[in-house]
Amino acid sequence: MASISLKQIQKSFGEVEVVKGLDLEIPNGQFTVLVGPSGCGKTTTLRMIAGLETVDSGVIQIGDKDVTKLEPKDRDVAMVFQNYALYAHLSVADNIGFPLRSKGVKKEEISSRVAEVAASLGISELLKRKPKELSGGQQQRVAIGRAIIRNPQVFLFDEPLSNLDAKLRLEMRTEIIRLQRRLGTTAVYVTHDQEEAMTLSDVMVVMKDGVIKQLGKPDDIYKKPVDVFVAEFVGSPKMNLVKGHASAGNFTAQSGFQIKVDPKLSGEITLGIRPEDVKITNKDASSTQGKVEILEQLGPRAILTIQSGNQQITAVVDNENLKQITDKTNISINSHLEDHHYFETSTGKRLN
Amino acid sequence: MSFRLKLMLPLLAVFTASVGYPLLYAFYLSLTNYKITARYNTRLVGLKQYIATLQDPNYWSALQVTGTFVLLAVFIEFWLGLFIALALQKQTRIRNFTRSFLLTPMFVTPIAIGLMFRFLLNQQLGVIPTFMAKFGLSYDFFGPGKALYSIVLIDVWQWTPFMVLLLLAGLEGLSRSPFEAAKVDGASAFFTFRKITLPLLVPVISVAVLIRALDAMKVFEYVFAITRGGPAIQTMTIQYYTYQTGIQFYRLGLASAMSYLLLIIVMVIVVILFRRIESTRKNP
Structure with missing residues (x-):
């Protein structure tokens, strides 16, 4: 040894x-x-x-x-x-x-x-x-x-x-x-x-x-x-990485996708959210709308490929939370701020 | 007749005319007393020529000379060739140059090599004996008890590159990973060579040795160009003896019988060797 x-x-x-x-x-x-x-x-x-x-x-x-x-x-x-x-x-x-x-x-x-x-x-x-x-x-x-x-x-x-x-x-x-x-x-x-x-x-x-x-x-x-x-x-499916602009707690992606982020951030950032941190919620002010494009069943979990505007988001959802969701269902998604990963877009370095 | 058979016909025709006919005709001759000087009295004599050959002490001596020649030449060529191949495998710079340079002896016709060495090694005018004389050394390369070894050396000079070529191809075809494993496992270079390189190379070695041995068995040109079988019959190889009987003494019937006997001996050896090669290929 x-x-x-x-x-x-x-x-x-x-x-x-x-x-x-x-x-x-x-x-x-x-x-x-x-x-x-x-x-x-x-x-x-x-x-x-x-x-x-x-x-x-x-x-x-x-x-x-x-x-x-x-x-x-x-x-x-x-x-x-x-x-x-x-x-x-x-x-x-x-x-x-x-x-x-x-x-x-x-x-x-x-x-x-x-x-x-x-x-x-x-x-x-x-x-x-x-x-x-x-x-x-x-x-x-x-x-x-x-x-x-x-x-x-x-x-x-x-x-x-x-x-x-x-x-x-x-x-x-x-x-x-x-x-x-x-x-x-x-x-x-x-x-x-x-x-x-x-x-x-x-x-x-x-x-x-x-x-x-x-x-x-x-x-x-x-x-x-x-x-x-x-x-x-690291991680499978891969982390969702979205390039965009942050100001006053609002993040707007180049694709038009919008989500709430840490209000201290500003400027060009890349937002990262792990698929298992993407939550399906009821429609409210803080949620983002999307449509399930593909649903892949893994048994206990399923992988959802969600299209939100021009942005594609991957989510991993426990089967019990799937409920009525199938292909082509319109859903609302959300994520906790503490699950967000922020990176500087120009250098790729982590910010938080 | 099926299309496949029709396609084979031209080859079969050529093969029958160029190989089949001479072979059968030679077999026929071996059963007669055919001599070029008395060819109108030719008649079938059964196995008489075979019996005469088997009773001829010179035939057995020629077999022994050829056997000694083949064993010595192939043995030296194999070990020397393996040594050079291992060295060349490690070479990194001007590989292609060394390789082609090394092969040049093979491009020269053996009769020319024979003539060349006849002069190089000649006791009175040869470069090499003259050079050796400067150091007080005197050696008659084609003298009694030495001529056969000199012919072996000539064969080694010309045909070691062939061994190198085959063994090098074999070495480079081996997977690198067992050798890396052996390095990490703590094996010394010699241990790796003995326990890994040689066993893995056995299929290539068998084929190379077989080809070279069959080729060496045909040795004729060096003997013809240099010693003509002498001193006495010390370099009288089987091919030269057969040539002498058939072409110089016109006894084609007897020479054919000699050739057929040799063919049988060679076939037996080849079959035995091939069986061994096949069995090592199946259970490396």
């Missing part, structure tokens, strides 16, 4: 600067998730921690040790890859035992450790098989087994679930959390899936274009995104 510290990490591929002076402290024993759209530098950052990519400038420390120039094998990290990266010609047992074998551990010890790890992952009966005889989920379990067998200081996960189907992905997600909690090993996990990031992380790091946009507990990031990008990226 160890903390990881990245200081002023910079990396370019040819002309393209993919990681731009990144500073990041990854706490000991915690589950840190790097999340962002493709090309944001998250995977490159992870690979630099692993030692699979060199660092152009900056320092990487694992524990107290400067590992910037060290080979991957000298960093005491274990990695789980997106495509599993199993050794196709070796049996499951040999795959899991590989890290120990390469360190020259005795055969008897390897087989007892392999048996132990396989049992903890529920793959004991697969040990004699070759990787191609396994399903995707089983292959990923083998890859995880290979990572945990030698008790590394750090686990690195590079989008390990993205090749699995949706149901299996949820299962493995729970399993990875359970495993990390049990072992207490520092974990760094890369994903482009914000939902995965929210559920897995102790610390969530949102990245874009090679820089960290926001770092914190997932719930804090969800409740107080620092800018328009994070606001839109």
Whole structure:
């Protein structure tokens, strides 16, 4: 177990600067998730921690040790890859035992450790098989087994679930959390899936274009995104973002959409409201009128796509509040001022 | 006749005329006592020529010489080729130049290579022995007990690039991820090579070795251009011996029998090797 510290990490591929002076402290024993759209530098950052990519400038420390120039094998990290990266010609047992074998551990010890790890992952009966005889989920379990067998200081996960189907992905997600909690090993996990990031992380790091946009507990990031990008990226369905003008507590969007806002605001702002904060109310002075364009049933909830003038608003509503609402119903919507997110339109920065 | 069969007809016709007929005719010859000098007395003699071949100690010696040549040449070409391929794979600058440059020996016809080395290595006028003499070294490249190894070296010079080409293609076709996994798993370069690179490369290696071995079995030009089978019969390869029997001594019946026996031996080896390749492909 160890903390990881990245200081002023910079990396370019040819002309393209993919990681731009990144500073990041990854706490000991915690589950840190790097999340962002493709090309944001998250995977490159992870690979630099692993030692699979060199660092152009900056320092990487694992524990107290400067590992910037060290080979991957000298960093005491274990990695789980997106495509599993199993050794196709070796049996499951040999795959899991590989890290120990390469360190020259005795055969008897390897087989007892392999048996132990396989049992903890529920793959004991697969040990004699070759990787191609396994399903995707089983292959990923083998890859995880290979990572945990030698008790590394750090686990690195590079989008390990993205090749699995949706149901299996949820299962493995729970399993990875359970495993990390049990072992207490520092974990760094890369994903482009914000939902995965929210559920897995102790610390969530949102990245874009090679820089960290926001770092914190997932719930804090969800409740107080620092800018328009994070606001839109985190949460599903996406936050409603409306550009417009505020004065004396009234907000008027470019589309003509109007709503009450914090009276202290004035000038050009972008208003953000999470879909679940859009409330359906009775028609009154403070409400806005709209028409349900599309109603998507999710079971306990429904997603409404509401057209209000030229403005499209997404709302998530509990089924019990749906009542008579169907497609094409005219409704009134409202939202609490404290649920509003305000951003400066020119810079995208948060105002409240 | 179906349209598909009609489309195949031209190929079948060409194939029958150019491959089928010579093969069958050679088989017919192998059952006769055909000699160019006495071709009006040709008659069928059954398996007599085959029996004569099997009883000929020179034929067995030629097989042994060829076998030694193939094993040595392919062994050296494989390891050297693999070494160069691994090095080239790591190369980042002027890759294309090195690669095409390395392949040039393959573009030269073997008979020219044979002649070239005949002069390069000639004990009296060769550049290389002269150079070695400056350091007080004296070595007769085509002397007794040495000529076969010199021919092996010539073959290595010309055909290692072919190995490099195939192995490099194989190496570059391998997925990078197991190698990255091995790096993180703490494997040393040698351990990775032994436990990952080589096993994953086995299908390519089998094909490359098979092609090169079959090709090396046909060795003729170097022998023809340099040693003519000598000293004594130390470089008398099976192809050169067959050529000598059939073309120089006019005994085409006997030479055909020799060729057919070789064909059978080669087929047995190829079938065994192919079975192994297939089984490794199914269970890597």
